[in-house]
Amino acid sequence: MINRYGKSYLPVMKYKKGFLEENDILLKENDRVSKIYSLQPKRTQCKICGEKISSLCKKFIHHDIKYFICGKCGHVNGEFLETNDFSEEVYSESDYGLAYREAGKEEYNARVRDIYIPKAEFLFDCLKQGNDEDISALKFLDVGAGSGYFVNALNFLGGGVIAKGIEVSRSQVDYGNAMSENKIITQCDQGNIENIIVESDADVISFIGVLEHIINLHNVLQSINRNPNIRYIYFSVPLMSYSVVFEAMEEDVYNRLLGGSGAHTHLFSDDSIKYLCDMYDWSIVGQWKFGTDMADMLRMVMVKLGQKGQEELSLLFEENFKKIMDELQLVIDKNGLPSEIHVVAEKRR
Numbered sequence: 453m454i455n456r457y458g459k460s461y462l463p464v465m466k467y468k469k470g471f472l473e474e475n476d477i478l479l480k481e482n483d484r485v486s487k488i489y490s491l492q493p494k495r496t497q498c499k500i501c502g503e504k505i506s507s508l509c510k511k512f513i514h515h516d517i518k519y520f521i522c523g524k525c526g527h528v529n530g531e532f533l534e535t536n537d538f539s540e541e542v543y544s545e546s547d548y549g550l551a552y553r554e555a556g557k558e559e560y561n562a563r564v565r566d567i568y569i570p571k572a573e574f575l576f577d578c579l580k581q582g583n584d585e586d587i588s589a590l591k592f593l594d595v596g597a598g599s600g601y602f603v604n605a606l607n608f609l610g611g612g613v614i615a616k617g618i619e620v621s622r623s624q625v626d627y628g629n630a631m632s633e634n635k636i637i638t639q640c641d642q643g644n645i646e647n648i649i650v651e652s653d654a655d656v657i658s659f660i661g662v663l664e665h666i667i668n669l670h671n672v673l674q675s676i677n678r679n680p681n682i683r684y685i686y687f688s689v690p691l692m693s694y695s696v697v698f699e700a701m702e703e704d705v706y707n708r709l710l711g712g713s714g715a716h717t718h719l720f721s722d723d724s725i726k727y728l729c730d731m732y733d734w735s736i737v738g739q740w741k742f743g744t745d746m747a748d749m750l751r752m753v754m755v756k757l758g759q760k761g762q763e764e765l766s767l768l769f770e771e772n773f774k775k776i777m778d779e780l781q782l783v784i785d786k787n788g789l790p791s792e793i794h795v796v797a798e799k800r801r
């Protein structure tokens with residue numbers, strides 16, 4: 453099994469500047485999403501293992517929402533259910549893709565190179581190390597492909613069109629296809645995703661930052677097991693992490709990881725990922741942990757100092773902290789609670 457830790461934050465820092473500069477705008481959007489979420493019915497069972505959520509669970513409050521830590525699988529469950537109404541209201545009004553869209557082809561390709569090529573490399577490493585797979589002979593389907601960054605990374609590294617994607621958002625599909633050599637992404641409706649997965653001829657299916665947004669998660673995962681063509685599953689999910697703890701400290705600093713405009717209403721843990729994989733009879737062939745806890749902390753300190761008119765001190769801190777940020781994060785990735793994990797799993801039979 454491949455265990456990988458850490459990834460330098462500096463090359464991607466320029467893509468995340470908005471989190472600092474637009475703190476107040478993002479917070480306002482968070483309030484809107486939070487209000488919709490708190491109107492949903494209460495959650496009674498753990499999203500992953502189905503264990504009853506009770507007052508006996510460990511719990512915490514984060515930006516006015518209560519979260520329960522499942523006593524059986526360690527999954528962090530928000531107090532309320534995600535519903536179709538919730539996701540419709542959240543995604544239709546906020547242009548979720550906007551933050552990720554870039555102006556021109558050069559910027560698009562830079563994002564593929566800096567953010568998505570390393571993910572494709574990790575996936576290929578896992579496929580080669582385990583069963584010595586011939587990458588060019590495999591087909592890939594990326595679910596929730598957004599603007600197709602990851603699909604393009606797979607095709608670039610794979611040396612041909614080996615990957616395709618499906619995406620709900622029409623505007624992201626149009627933008628992604630306009631930026632790509634081929635029509636690599638197809639628009640699909642939410643209700644059709646399970647059928648597409650069941651009928652896919654792909655060997656490898658991927659969900660980059662997607663599983664946590666799926667309302668009927670178990671139906672979608674079951675559809676993977678109903679398709680014998682699919683042998684590998686690659687997913688990245690947000691984790692219960694130090695970033696979440698930092699976010700809980702200050703209500704007036706944008707919470708990127710839990711709640712809010714990211715619409716994360718639940719978070720994974722090492723144990724809930726393991727539980728999920730066992731439940732579907734998948735074995736984990738590779739894991740890569742690289743959080744942004746230190747980058748989030750840097751941003752939070754800078755926002756708070758900015759609010760106090762301490763811009764010079766804020767810049768001094770940034771300049772110095774950036775030099776040690778990757779090293780500190782690596783300690784967290786290896787031994788602590790980082791904010792993100794990438795997992796490659798293989799069906800056992």
Ligand SMILES: [Zn+2]
Binds near residue numbers: 501523525526
């Ligand atoms: Zn559970």
